[in-house]
Each structure stands twice: as C-alpha cells, then as structure tokens.
Amino acid sequence: MTLDLESRPIAGSSGAPIQITTRLRRLRRTPALRSLVQETRLHPSMLVAPLFVRPGRAVREPIGSMPGVARLSPDMAANEAARLAELGVGGVILFGLPDVKDPLGLEASADSGVVQDAFRRIRSLELPLVTIADTCLCEYTDHGHCGPLAPDGSVDNDAALVRLAETAVSQARAGAEIVAPSAMMDGQVAAIRAALDQAGFSETAIMAYAAKHASAFYGPFREAADSAPAFGDRRSYQMDPANGREALREMDLDVAEGADLLLIKPALPALDLIAAARARFDLPIAAYQVSGEFAMLMAAAERGWLDGRRAMTEAVSAIVRAGAGIVITYAAADLATWLRDER
Numbered sequence: 535m536t537l538d539l540e541s542r543p544i545a546g547s548s549g550a551p552i553q554i555t556t557r558l559r560r561l562r563r564t565p566a567l568r569s570l571v572q573e574t575r576l577h578p579s580m581l582v583a584p585l586f587v588r589p590g591r592a593v594r595e596p597i598g599s600m601p602g603v604a605r606l607s608p609d610m611a612a613n614e615a616a617r618l619a620e621l622g623v624g625g626v627i628l629f630g631l632p633d634v635k636d637p638l639g640l641e642a643s644a645d646s647g648v649v650q651d652a653f654r655r656i657r658s659l660e661l662p663l664v665t666i667a668d669t670c671l672c673e674y675t676d677h678g679h680c681g682p683l684a685p686d687g688s689v690d691n692d693a694a695l696v697r698l699a700e701t702a703v704s705q706a707r708a709g710a711e712i713v714a715p716s717a718m719m720d721g722q723v724a725a726i727r728a729a730l731d732q733a734g735f736s737e738t739a740i741m742a743y744a745a746k747h748a749s750a751f752y753g754p755f756r757e758a759a760d761s762a763p764a765f766g767d768r769r770s771y772q773m774d775p776a777n778g779r780e781a782l783r784e785m786d787l788d789v790a791e792g793a794d795l796l797l798i799k800p801a802l803p804a805l806d807l808i809a810a811a812r813a814r815f816d817l818p819i820a821a822y823q824v825s826g827e828f829a830m831l832m833a834a835a836e837r838g839w840l841d842g843r844r845a846m847t848e849a850v851s852a853i854v855r856a857g858a859g860i861v862i863t864y865a866a867a868d869l870a871t872w873l874r875d876e877r
Contacts, residue, residue, distance in 0.1 A: 574855040576847070578622035578873055582666060582820075583866035587611045587652045588631040599754035600825055601832045603864050605631060608648055612655035618663060621870035625664035627714065627862060628652055632674055638682050639674030643700040650708035657709035666712040666741065667705035669726065671697055680717035680771065689771055694719045699729035706735040714797065716743040718771045723791035741820060742793035745781035745807055748772035751800045751826030781807050782814065789815060795860070800824040802849060805856040812857025820860035821853050828864040843872060 561571045586605045588595065593607035606614060615626050630649035632641035641647050649667065656665055671694065672680045681694025694717060702713040713730070715722045723742050730738050749772075773781060781804075785796055796811055798804050799822035811819050831849060835842025846865050853861050863869065 574851050576851060576854060576869065576873055578866075578870035579624040580854070580860055581623050581866040581869060582625040582627055582664075582860060582862040583614075583618050583623055584627050584629060584668075584862060584864060585611050585614060585652070586629050586631060587648045589633050589648050597754070597757065599757050599829055600864060601829075601836065602868070608652040608655055611652040612659060615656045615661055615663065616659055618867060618870070619661040621867060621874065623663060623866050623870050624860070625666055625712075626656070627666040627668055628710075629668050630673055635674055635676040637676060638697060639671035639701075642671050642674040643697065643704040645704055645707065647704070650704060653705065653709035664712060665710050666714055667702070667710035668716055669698055669702045669705060669713045670716040671701070672717075681719060689719075691719050691721075691771075695721055695725040698722055699725045702726045702738075702740075703729050703733045703735065706730060706733070706738040710738065712739045712741050712795070714741040714743060716746060716799075718743065718746050718773070721791070723788045723793050727792040739794040740792065741795040741797050742785075742788040742791075743799060744785040744788040744793065744796045745798045745804065745811075746772055747775040747781075747800065747804065749775055749800050749803065749824065749826070751803070751824045754825035754829045775803065778807060778810070782810060785811055785815065789817065793817065795820055797822060797862075798858075800827055801853045801858070801861070802827055805852060808853065808856040808858050818860060819858050820862065821856075821858035823850060823853060823861060823863040823865070825864065843868075847872065 561567050587608055588605045590607040591609055594610050595605040597603045597605065618626060628649045630642065630647060632648060634641060644650065653665055670680055672678055677683060679689050681689045681691065681697060684690040698715055698717055698719065705713055713726060715726055723740055726740060730736065773784065788796065795818045796815060797820040798807050798811060801808065801821035801823045808819060808821050831840065831842065831845050834840040835845065847869065850861055850863060850869060
C-alpha cells in the first residue's frame with residue numbers, strides 16, 4: 535500500500551479535512567536548505583562604496599548624519615580603497631569637496647583637484663576594483679547647483695554640458711574607469727561621450743544617472759558633500775519622484791546617447807523602476823542606496839529598533855532582487871565583511 539503524504543487529509547477546527555498539496559516549508563527547515571534554494575545572492579564584487587574626498591593629508595573627518603562614513607584626504611581615500619579591495623568590494627565612486635568654490639565649479643575639472651589626486655593615488659596601487667567618478671558640479675559651485683547659472687537664476691543646461699564634459703575628461707585622465715554624470719542635464723551623456731572620444735578616452739565608460747529623482751532622501755549627502763543649493767531646489771532638472779514613465783524616457787535617451795550603464799537613484803523608493811529597467815534594457819543596471827536610506831537604517835539600529843545587519847542586508851537584497859546588478863551603498867564595507875563571515 536502506498537501512503538500519499540502529499541494529499542494526506544488533516545482535520546481543521548471544524549473537523550473537516552484540509553488538503554495540503556504543496557509544502558513550501560520543506561525547503562526552509564535548515565540553514566543549509568535555505569542557502570541552497572536562495573534566489574537572490576549578494577556578493578561583495580557587486581557593491582560600490584562612495585568616498586568623500588577633501589583637501590589635506592592624513593584627514594579622516596567623521597560625518598555626523600552618516601555613522602561610519604567620513605570625509606577623507608586623498609591619501610586616506612587611497613588607504614580606504616585598499617581596505618575595500620581587500621574585502622572584495624567591486625568599486626569606489628568619488629565625490630570631491632574643494633577648498634575653493636566659484637560660479638562655474640572650475641575645481642571639478644582641475645587636474646590638481648582633490649578627486650583627481652585621489653584617483654591617481656588609487657590607480658598607482660593597482661587595486662582589483664573599479665574607479666568611478668561622480669561627474670557633477672554641485673559640490674564645486676558656490677551656489678550649489680549642478681551647472682552655471684543663466685541670468686534669470688536658472689541652471690544653463692547647455693553651458694553645464696561644456697563644464698561636465700571638461701570634468702569627465704579630467705577625471706578620466708586622472709584614472710577614472712567610469713564617469714557617472716549626475717547633473718540630470720539634457721544631452722549630458724552625448725556631450726561627455728563626444729568629449730571623451732575626442733580626448734582619446736574612448737575606453738572610458740559612462741554610467742548615466744538616468745533616473746535621479748529630486749528626493750527627500752539626499753539630506754545627509756548634502757551635509758557630507760557641502761552641496762546644498764544656496765537658493766531654490768533642484769526640481770527643475772531632477773525628476774519628480776512620482777513619475778515612472780518619464781524615468782523610462784530618460785533611460786531611453788541616455789541609452790541612445792551612448793550610456794554603458796544605467797543608474798537609478800534613490801533605490802528603495804524606486805524598486806519598480808529598477809525592475810522595469812531590467813526588463814527593458816540589456817545594459818548593466820545599477821542602483822544607489824542613497825544617504826537617507828542608509829542613515830535611517832543606521833539610526834534605527836543605533837536605537838535598538840532594528841537589527842542593523844539584517845535590515846541592511848534585506849534592503850540591499852531587495853534592490854538586487856528587483857534587478858540591479860550593481861549597488862552603490864555606504865554599507866559596502868560592512869556588507870562585504872558580513873558576507874565573508876557567512877562564507
């Protein structure tokens with residue numbers, strides 16, 4: 535006699551039999567089973583760590599709103615990159631904090647700039663990680679906007695393209711393997727691609743901030759990078775967080791202009807866009823777990839409201855599950871350490 539356990543009747547509270555034909559819990563019983571059937575897997579090589587670079591030497595200046603994150607002098611940024619490489623982290627993306635700011639953000643494209651200095655130091659170490667430059671002007675302009683201003687006080691889109699292109703070439707010359715234009719100027723990818731090719735950097739890739747929303751989650755970053763606008767806001771060029779179809783149009787345009795990778799920012803509020811981008815494009819899809827996303831998890835963990843390790847891992851896993859193959863996160867070093875410990 536064969537006993538059919540799969541359809542064995544079980545008495546319910548009313549006495550009527552309950553038929554259980556599928557038992558999903560069978561594959562959840564032990565850690566080994568759960569690991570074997572895990573669908574979304576994180577690896578340190580898919581993580582990118584943001585580094586804030588400021589002038590000086592041997593400087594490590596903690597950022598109050600972002601626990602564990604600091605502004606680093608170029609030498610310290612190189613040391614941090616070496617530590618991240620040792621952990622297996624896939625890349626670093628650099629943001630600059632210059633000593634001097636002006637209306638055009640000239641320090642962004644200066645060969646002697648702090649980011650350029652840091653790139654040269656990092657590249658000299660021949661580390662097994664990718665060097666990425668955030669290509670924008672907001673940290674370098676005295677007004678805090680992402681390009682030169684027109685007479686009416688708005689950002690001059692086409693004048694910004696010239697400055698962004700100059701900045702990208704300078705970053706590539708210093709050792710950036712990928713430039714990541716984040717100003718959300720119309721035509722920025724095409725302008726940068728043309729400038730890089732003309733300057734002999736046809737191998738330098740472009741990771742377009744294709745869908746960058748005017749988000750409330752950027753607050754801690756603006757403190758860290760001293761990049762808050764002196765007046766107004768950035769909603770005239772960054773996207774409305776409510777617009778999904780427009781985000782896909784932005785991505786379409788950036789792909790047509792020559793983007794090699796697409797970046798969506800912020801990540802958790804845009805999981806739908808990450809999934810839509812993964813379904814629509816064959817390019818690598820990256821997502822930025824921005825400062826506010828990181829800070830709120832860290833703050834809750836510090837207060838004992840969340841298990842910080844589990845919450846951070848769950849959040850980044852969700853970003854990857856949605857379709858991102860690359861995640862920029864301030865938790866890159868912690869995640870890499872946790873993943874190493876689990877292995």
